[in-house]
Amino acid sequence: MDEMSQWLSPAEQHAWRSFLRMQEKLAARLGRELLTQSKLSPADYGVLVELTDTPDGRRRLQDLAKALEREQSRMSHHIARMTKRGLVTREECADDGRGVLVVITPAGRAAIEAAAPHHVDTVRRLFIDRLTPEELGTLTRISDRIVAELEREPADQADPSVNGSAAAQAAGRQRAPRRPKP
Template sequence: MDEEARWLTAEEQRAWRGFVRLHERLGGRLARLLQSESKMSAADFAVLVNLTDVPDGRQRYQDLGRVLEWEKSRMSHHIARMAGRGLVVREECPDDARGAFVVITDAGRAAVEAAAPRHVEAVRELFLDHVTPAELRMLADISERVVAKLDEDVA
């Protein structure tokens, strides 16, 4: 660690801190709306959305944990709580005795389908309505590039 820190310039710091504030406030507001209007946590919603995006609504524990950036213990505890509420079930993997799947239930699918319209409207009201189409494309490009780099670093 003999290298000197590459401190942020004023412009970089403004952009970084603005991004962090945006992420924290928007995430917090959306989480509170989900909880108050759908009785679902942001974590529950994230799990259910990811499961609706994959065939058969099933995903291996470790793959879902990787997508969500959750540690193994958080995955285990959270999925157990969701299973207790009937939103998901755990299924053993027939090909791998140590592996398991998280599978969305009909109740989980109904819960995310009920929550999604209001969530999408909140995303529009709180975020999308305040950016131009060009800014939105730029944000998508930036996000995809940074995520690809993060994924590359993990691989």
């Protein structure tokens, strides 16, 4: 930790760790229930949601990777697995011979349509129903503000190669050196 860094106060650390625990527990539980009910992984579900949100059920691979915060190479491998399962296809982009379009198939559309009602019920049961309308509004405002600020931040400020694993840093798992004793 450099000279300019400030340690989190106990209240800040508690808030941060509580947020991480909640996020991890919700993601794990939602993922297990989604996989059990639909045989779709959370990553599959995310891709299918993005594709069904477009009028023609197709998106450029690089745009899909960006929307889902994935590296393009990882997204490409994931799309290859989904293609083998018949959920999506890959097409050459007419505008750009190098570009790839990911297209939802009828089987992919059927899978998301079957999975969505149970998934929404699970989100409601595990998350929405545990918040008052006021808490939900506050959480929405906080989340929207932080997301907007992160999206405005220059990409080089979030470069994972600068100081260790981005995933570890984001999760707060990269330990800082112990605070010197006075």
